[in-house]
Amino acid sequence: DAMVIQNPRYQVTQFGKPVTLSCSQTLNHNVMYWYQQKSSQAPKLLFHYYDKDFNNEADTPDNFQSRRPNTSFCFLDIRSPGLGDAAMYLCATSRVGAGNSYEQYFGPGTRLTVT
Amino acid sequence: QQQVKQSPQSLIVQKGGISIINCAYENTAFDYFPWYQQFPGKGPALLIAIRPDVSEKKEGRFTISFNKSAKQFSLHIMDSQPGDSATYFCAATINSGGYQKVTFGIGTKLQVIP
Numbered sequence: 001d002a003m004v005i006q007n008p009r010y011q012v013t014q015f016g017k018p019v020t021l022s023c024s025q026t027l028n029h030n031v032m033y034w035y036q037q038k039s040s041q042a043p044k045l046l047f048h049y050y051d052k053d054f055n056n057e058a059d060t061p062d063n064f065q066s067r068r069p070n071t072s073f074c075f076l077d078i079r080s081p082g083l084g085d086a087a088m089y090l091c092a093t094s095r096v097g098a099g100n101s102y103e104q105y106f107g108p109g110t111r112l113t114v115t
Numbered sequence: 116q117q118q119v120k121q122s123p124q125s126l127i128v129q130k131g132g133i134s135i136i137n138c139a140y141e142n143t144a145f146d147y148f149p150w151y152q153q154f155p156g157k158g159p160a161l162l163i164a165i166r167p168d169v170s171e172k173k174e175g176r177f178t179i180s181f182n183k184s185a186k187q188f189s190l191h192i193m194d195s196q197p198g199d200s201a202t203y204f205c206a207a208t209i210n211s212g213g214y215q216k217v218t219f220g221i222g223t224k225l226q227v228i229p
Contacts (some may be wrong), residue, residue, distance in 0.1 A: 106158035
């Protein structure tokens, strides 16, 4: 089945130690998004890639970076995680083009713990 | 500023009852209104969605009612089942420069009790 895959599902890192979260998709969608979701809150968009074009949300801290080496993969890098960065990180994809699909397809998320 | 207001934040319904979640929005530029269902430890999954030129959409036990003039929309879950227990997010979307910018409501935690 076509899907959005996130690895790892659970990640524990130390305060200040860089961490990378991974997302891959078999949907061949041209847009990939990263969201942060804290407990009992709605997902908050951090940034997205439209093909190779990176688009950062205005309020996303500089501590968060992203890479998209090819259509299928996208990475979230947290350069110096703080305790406040502990959250669920969600990757999503969507397809843009003729006959626009408005749906975003979410992965299962990576639960990040910062100790 | 919360652009999509969702209520209630939590809801307890008896099995077989009707669950109703309400949302309101301000920005008339929104052009697509999806509902997402999220189980604990999982990512949100698209449940049902509606465009603003339609007043109602039904898929199985799930119905969206949409009132464009009032800028309100709601999700009705008929014959609610314990397996429907999850968090539901309403959302509103703008197609912006080739991608969908989604604004989520705060979420409603639904518990369906036997």
